Amino acid sequence: xxxxxxxxxxxxxxxxxxxxxxxxxxxxxxxxxxxxxxxxxxxxxxxxxxxxxxxxxxxxxxxxxxxxxxxxxxxxxxxxxxxxxxxxxxxxxxxxxxxxxxxxxxxxxxx
Ligand code: FES
Numbered sequence: 082x083x084x085x086x087x088x089x090x091x092x093x094x095x096x097x098x099x100x101x102x103x104x105x106x107x108x109x110x111x112x113x114x115x116x117x118x119x120x121x122x123x124x125x126x127x128x129x130x131x132x133x134x135x136x137x138x139x140x141x142x143x144x145x146x147x148x149x150x151x152x153x154x155x156x157x158x159x160x161x162x163x164x165x166x167x168x169x170x171x172x173x174x175x176x177x178x179x180x181x182x183x184x185x186x187x188x189x190x191x192x
Contacts, residue, residue: 082184084169084176087117096139098130101177106166107132108175109139109150116150117166117177124161139163 085101087108097108098120107120107130118139120130127143134140138147138156147156153165167178180188 082167082178082180084178087168087175087177090170090173090175095134096130096132098128099177101166101179104166104179106177107139108168108177109134111137111150115168115170115175117168118148118150118153119164119166121163122146123155123163124159129163 083102087099087101092110095110099106099108105120107118109116109118111134118129120128122129122141122143124141124144124146127141129139129141131142132140134150137150139150140147146159148154148163151165153163155161169176169178
């Protein structure tokens, strides 16, 4: 897994769009914790970083579908999800972890 800097901790910035390698990430600061989700909404491609948080979910700004901040799972009846990424904090800086295709494939066969 490769870790990419998403900048210094900034609790004022609740939802920001950051780049982690080739991935566009929606970095969310909610209830004193960071979450990283893919920024493209699986419903119709809207940018989730324009959305907002409600009850532990990220709300898409276009059609208001919701995605769990921890799991990326879509709300009831949506049958979709957004990929999520691990986040770590080191020396006041936020890092987002992205696995390569081969690492993800290996993990599937391990389980
Ligand atoms: S584009 Fe996100 S809910 Fe439709």
